[in-house]
Amino acid sequence: MEGVDKRQAIGSWLSGPRAAAQDMGVDFGYRGERLGLPEEGTGAIAPLGRRVAALFIDWGLCMLIAYGLLANQDDPASISNWTLLVFVIMAILTVGTIGMTPGKRLLGLRVVALGGGGLPFLRAAMRSVLLALAIPPLIWDRDSRGLHDRLTHAVQVRA
Numbered sequence: 001m002e003g004v005d006k007r008q009a010i011g012s013w014l015s016g017p018r019a020a021a022q023d024m025g026v027d028f029g030y031r032g033e034r035l036g037l038p039e040e041g042t043g044a045i046a047p048l049g050r051r052v053a054a055l056f057i058d059w060g061l062c063m064l065i066a067y068g069l070l071a072n073q074d075d076p077a078s079i080s081n082w083t084l085l086v087f088v089i090m091a092i093l094t095v096g097t098i099g100m101t102p103g104k105r106l107l108g109l110r111v112v113a114l115g116g117g118g119l120p121f122l123r124a125a126m127r128s129v130l131l132a133l134a135i136p137p138l139i140w141d142r143d144s145r146g147l148h149d150r151l152t153h154a155v156q157v158r159a
Contacts, residue, residue: 057103096124
């Protein structure tokens with residue numbers, strides 16, 4: 001590595017591949033640009049914080065339903081199992097029909113198909129099941145879309 005400042009090489013490694021590519025002149029643009037979405041406002045990629053908050057709201061609602069109506073209150077494990085089932089059913093029905101869960105509605109988010117319009121019911125069902133598996137939402141692309149959204153050709157946007 002003669003002729004290369006080792007501090008610069010270590011700095012690019014620590015800052016990640018995106019920063020290193022930007023140092024080389026690669027322009028990534030804004031999140032959603034590759035998908036043809038606007039940078040700001042309605043139809044722009046939904047912020048991560050709002051998406052996580054919507055998930056917590058939805059999970060809390062499903063937990064209340066599971067605890068109040070379905071679960072055996074003597075067995076805490078049954079509440080967790082019923083909560084997950086209620087969550088999947090709610091997500092399938094709400095995203096498959098109106099394009100948003102109650103939490104997304106409260107926070108101004110929507111799930112749409114990549115080409116525009118609502119997500120077809122079958123794809124919404126597949127997306128909801130993948131979301132319940134927990135691993136697909138943790139794997140993102142540079143547009144902040146989880147694997148569950150990529151596999152179903154969906155994107156979460158501001159409503």
